[in-house]
Amino acid sequence: MKKxxxxxxxxxxxxxxxxxxxxxxxNDQVVALCxxxxxxxxxxxxxxxxxxxxxxxxxxxxxxMGIAAGLTIGGKIPFTGTFANFSTGRVxxxxxxxxxxxxxxxxxxxxxxxxxxxEDGATHQILEDIGMMKMLPGMVVINPCxxxxxxxxxxxxxxxxxxxxxxxxxxxxxxxxxxDQKFEIGKAWMVNEGTDVxxxxxxxxxxxxxxxxxxxxxxGINVEIINIHTIKPLDEEAVLKSVAKTGCVVTAEEHNxxxxxxxxxxxxxxxxxxxxxxxxxxxxxxxxxxTPDQLMKKYGLDTEDIIKAVNRVIKRK
Amino acid sequence: MTPDIEKLxxxxxxxxxxxxxxxxxxxxxxxxxxxxxxxxxxxLYFHTLKHNTKFNMDGHGEDLFFLSNGHISPVFYSVLARSxxxxxxxxxxxxxxxxxxxGHPTTHENLPGIRIASGSLGQGMSVAIGAAVAKKLNKDNxxxxxxxxxxxxxxGQVWEAAMYASHNKxxxxxxxxxxxxxxxxxxxxxxxxxxxxxxxxEAFGWEVLDMSGNDMADVVRVLDLAISKTFKGKPIMIxxxxxxGNGVDFMMHTHKWHGTAPNDEQLASAxxxxxxxxxxx
Numbered sequence: 241m242k243k244x245x246x247x248x249x250x251x252x253x254x255x256x257x258x259x260x261x262x263x264x265x266x267n268d269q270v271v272a273l274c275x276x277x278x279x280x281x282x283x284x285x286x287x288x289x290x291x292x293x294x295x296x297x298x299x300x301x302x303x304x305m306g307i308a309a310g311l312t313i314g315g316k317i318p319f320t321g322t323f324a325n326f327s328t329g330r331v332x333x334x335x336x337x338x339x340x341x342x343x344x345x346x347x348x349x350x351x352x353x354x355x356x357x358x359e360d361g362a363t364h365q366i367l368e369d370i371g372m373m374k375m376l377p378g379m380v381v382i383n384p385c386x387x388x389x390x391x392x393x394x395x396x397x398x399x400x401x402x403x404x405x406x407x408x409x410x411x412x413x414x415x416x417x418x419x420d421q422k423f424e425i426g427k428a429w430m431v432n433e434g435t436d437v438x439x440x441x442x443x444x445x446x447x448x449x450x451x452x453x454x455x456x457x458x459x460g461i462n463v464e465i466i467n468i469h470t471i472k473p474l475d476e477e478a479v480l481k482s483v484a485k486t487g488c489v490v491t492a493e494e495h496n497x498x499x500x501x502x503x504x505x506x507x508x509x510x511x512x513x514x515x516x517x518x519x520x521x522x523x524x525x526x527x528x529x530x531t532p533d534q535l536m537k538k539y540g541l542d543t544e545d546i547i548k549a550v551n552r553v554i555k556r557k
Numbered sequence: 558m559t560p561d562i563e564k565l566x567x568x569x570x571x572x573x574x575x576x577x578x579x580x581x582x583x584x585x586x587x588x589x590x591x592x593x594x595x596x597x598x599x600x601l602y603f604h605t606l607k608h609n610t611k612f613n614m615d616g617h618g619e620d621l622f623f624l625s626n627g628h629i630s631p632v633f634y635s636v637l638a639r640s641x642x643x644x645x646x647x648x649x650x651x652x653x654x655x656x657x658x659x660g661h662p663t664t665h666e667n668l669p670g671i672r673i674a675s676g677s678l679g680q681g682m683s684v685a686i687g688a689a690v691a692k693k694l695n696k697d698n699x700x701x702x703x704x705x706x707x708x709x710x711x712x713g714q715v716w717e718a719a720m721y722a723s724h725n726k727x728x729x730x731x732x733x734x735x736x737x738x739x740x741x742x743x744x745x746x747x748x749x750x751x752x753x754x755x756x757x758x759e760a761f762g763w764e765v766l767d768m769s770g771n772d773m774a775d776v777v778r779v780l781d782l783a784i785s786k787t788f789k790g791k792p793i794m795i796x797x798x799x800x801x802g803n804g805v806d807f808m809m810h811t812h813k814w815h816g817t818a819p820n821d822e823q824l825a826s827a828x829x830x831x832x833x834x835x836x837x838x
Contacts, residue, residue, distance in 0.1 A: 271694070295690070298724075300717035303683045307721070310623075310687020313672055314695050315615050318687075333677050334714070338684055342664045342674045 241457040242432045244450050246416045252408035252444075253351040255387035257282025259394025260319055260349075264290050267317065270398055273308055274321045275301045280410075281321035281351050301326045305334035305346070312344040317398055320346065324353035324407055325366040328373060339403050340376040347397050348373075352410045353383075354494035355522065355539055356444060356532035365527035371499025373405040374472040380404040380425060381472040383493075383501075385446035387415045389469060392423035400425055407443065409494075411532045414447050428475035434464035437550050438482040438489050442468045442501050445492035445520065445541065452546035461550065471501050476508055483509060488553045489517040492546055494536075497521040516556035518549035558774070561604070566773045567834040568639065569599040573804045574831045575635035575648055575838065581824040583652040586660065589814035590706065591632035593737050593770065593799035597704070598632050600776040602640045605784070607699060610641035612669035620699045621688050623673055625681020626706035626735065627661040628816070633670075634658050638838075642670040645838040679712025681705060682732060686722050689730040700787060703732045708740030711749050716761070722792040723762025731783045733795040735770065739812035754796050763794040770797035805830055 264270045264286050271293045272286050278296070287294045297304040301322055308318035320327065327350035328335070339346045350369065357365050374381045380402065384390040390408050397404045417429075431446065432453055441449040446467045453463045464482050468475070483489060489509065491502035502519040509515060522539050536542050558566070572595045580586040602608070606620040613619075624633050631651065638645040643657075650656035657666040661676030673684050685703035692699060709715065722730060736754065738745050745751050758765045764786050768779040776797075783793050801815065802808025805827040819827060 293694070295725075297721065298717075300714075300721065302680075302714040303686075303717035303721055306680050306683020306714065306718065307687035307690065309673060310684040310689070311691045313615060313621070313684075313688045314617075314691020314697070316691050316694065334680055334683075337674050337677045338680050344673075 241453050244416045246414035248415055249412035250387035250415050251410060251412050252384060252387055252390040253280070253410060254282045255384070255390030256349055256351065256394050256406070256408050257285055259391035261285045261289060262391070263395050263398035264293065266395070267398055269315055269317045270319065271295065271311060271316045272319045272321065273297055273304050275299055275304050275326065277322050280323070281349070283321055301331045302334045305331045306338050308346045309338040309342060309344045312346060318346050319349050321349050321351070323364060324350035324369050325364050328369040329366060332372060336376060340379050343378060344403060345401050347404045347406060349406045351408055353407045354409060354444070355527045355535040355541065356409050356411045356494065358410065358532045358535065359529050361529040362526040367496040367522050367527065368499065369407060370471055370493070370495050370501065374504065378403060379472065380470065381407070382425065382470050383407040383443040384469045385443055385467055386413060386417050388417045388419045388421060389423065392421050393469065396423040396425060409444055413444055416447065426470045426473040426475055428478035429467040429469065431465040431467050432463065434462040435486060436462045437464065437554055438486045439463055439465045439492060439546065439550070440468050440479065440489065440501065440505055441465065441492040442471060444494050448543045449492055449546055451543040452550065455543070455547060456550055461554070463550065468501055471504055474504050474508060479505060479508055480512055483513055483515055488515050488557050490520060490546060490549045490553055491517065492520040494541055495521055497523055516553050518553040520545050520549050562774050562777060565599055565603055565777070567832070568603055569595045569773065570832045571835040572599055572632060572635045572639060574828060574833055576631040577805065577819060577824060577827045578837065579631045579635070579648055579651040580818045582649060584818045585652055586631055586818060587628040587816045588631065588818070589739070589801040589808060589812070590626065590629040590735060590737065592805060592808060593801045593803045594629055594704065594735050595632050595804065596773050596776050597733065597770050597797060598636045600773060600780055601702060602636045604777055605780045606702070610669070612642060614672060616672070617695065617697055618699060621672065621701045623681045623685045623688070623701070623703040624662060625675055625703055626678065626709050627675030630658070630660065630662050633662060637670040639835060643668065648838045678706070678709040679714040682715055682718035685730055685732065686718055686727050689727050692729055700784065701730050703730070705732065705734050707734055707736045707738065707751055708745055710734065710751055719758070719761040719763065726790050727792045728788050728790050731787065731793045731795065733797050735799055736796050737799045737801040739801045739815060741812070741815050743812055758794045762791065764791040766793065766795045768795050768797040770799035771803045
């Protein structure tokens with residue numbers, strides 16, 4: 241198992257804030273919108289540097305999505321910022337008609353995704369957003385794994401023309417990817433090559449997959465770990481190549497079991513190479529209040545859950 | 558009637574013919590609101606807008622128009638065709654398979670003149686605001702226009718947009734509401750009353766103008782007046798009184814022609830009331 245270490249923990253939303261500032265410096269068409277959550281989205285640095293390119297919308301997310309769509313018609317590259325719940329479910333029809341169907345170059349940037357939002361509870365812990373967004377034709381869906389990858393992804397989507405959903409989170413998590421990485425949309429990242437099982441993980445679950453991989457290696461199980469930071473378009477070639485080698489799959493995501501990364505992988509495999517698959521995901525339920533660690537444990541998204549899933553799936557081979 | 562008004566009125570007559578013929582040909586679509594807004598859209602595209610029919614999505618240096626109540630697509634398509642965005646013959650494909658003239662307007666088929674999809678109501682004012690703000694950022698002093706149904710005001714997003722536009726002094730935006738008092742299930746006063754629209758929009762910080770929307774001279778006068786009110790710190794709202802179905806006697810004074818197509822006899826009756834002025838497609 242390849243060794244990964246970290247010296248600090250940072251929140252992925254801060255990676256977004258840093259990436260937004262860099263994207264703004266690089267391209268003066270980049271503009272930002274926020275629905276009364278500047279601090280939570282870490283947009284302060286961009287606003288300080290480019291006050292005339294920032295739009296405070298107020299608590300009106302539907303209007304924010306429409307204004308963002310309109311801004312593209314003047315050649316702007318709008319980044320909208322609010323919580324993942326208010327970036328998706330609350331404004332699904334606005335995104336569908338004014339952005340996705342209208343093919344507008346809007347970057348929908350969504351913080352506090354998943355259970356790790358923590359104490360605010362289920363009203364704010366969206367676990368259905370990946371599913372909703374990936375079903376929209378033409379929508380790119382990205383869920384990076386740490387601060388550095390989120391920063392790189394934020395900069396990369398500014399250079400890509402078309403609607404994007406960028407999902408990140410609230411808690412501090414290990415920073416273990418290269419700070420100078422080049423982020424390629426739709427290109428999976430091989431975290432560890434192995435032969436016994438393919439673990440496809442996204443977002444915060446990538447580090448947990450690494451922790452699981454290290455423990456499994458001690459037990460003699462050689463895991464392949466692939467970071468699927470781009471859920472759509474899915475890197476089908478990377479997935480199929482890995483599965484051809486390992487013959488079984490575990491998917492890991494901070495999302496509902498229904499409609500997320502696991503289902504994207506399952507659909508691909510059903511059409512090409514059906515193999516046993518286990519899901520590490522929330523089992524079709526809402527979340528609740530608690531600390532991020534407590535919630536990840538209670539809802540079956542811990543390192544231990546990945547280990548159990550690997551052991552189950554290998555027996556099914 | 559001045560020559561300009563007479564010419565615009567004749568154009569509107571042809572547009573009304575196009576509307577009823579399009580809706581009849583596919584036996585679906587929304588003739589009522591389309592007929593009511595024919596004078597406004599003709600005045601806008603043939604008198605008011607500084608625009609380029611060699612379509613460019615960004616529209617730098619042009620006035621832009623956004624149709625929020627996308628179901629009145631027949632009048633929009635007719636006016637776009639008649640003003641030169643595409644051949645009028647293409648109107649015959651309205652709502653038919655493989656057409657660029659979808660039931661509701663879309664950018665998806667690359668139809669020149671369309672900058673946003675609309676149909677799901679309440680979204681167009683936000684988009685128009687975004688485009689207006691982009692013009693300000695680009696130091697482009699042309700204007701943005703938008704049209705909305707009165708029933709559409711029942712959608713909450715409109716009021717989010719209304720608040721934003723005045724707070725942020727989006728004063729290069731001229732929005733118009735088609736006040737025909739009708740929606741699918743009946744009169745707006747019966748379904749969900751809109752109350753006093755002038756008081757509402759003034760309370761939201763807009764400059765409010767009244768227009769008699771089926772009197773071409775008044776449509777032109779109020780559009781000119783609205784332009785004179787731009788760049789003075791307030792967004793502008795035109796409350797346009799229209800008659801749903803205007804120009805076809807049996808389609809007026811009822812909400813029943815909101816989304817109903819005429820049969821052969823009804824088409825003949827309608828066309829008998831509308832002068833063919835530019836040649837049918």
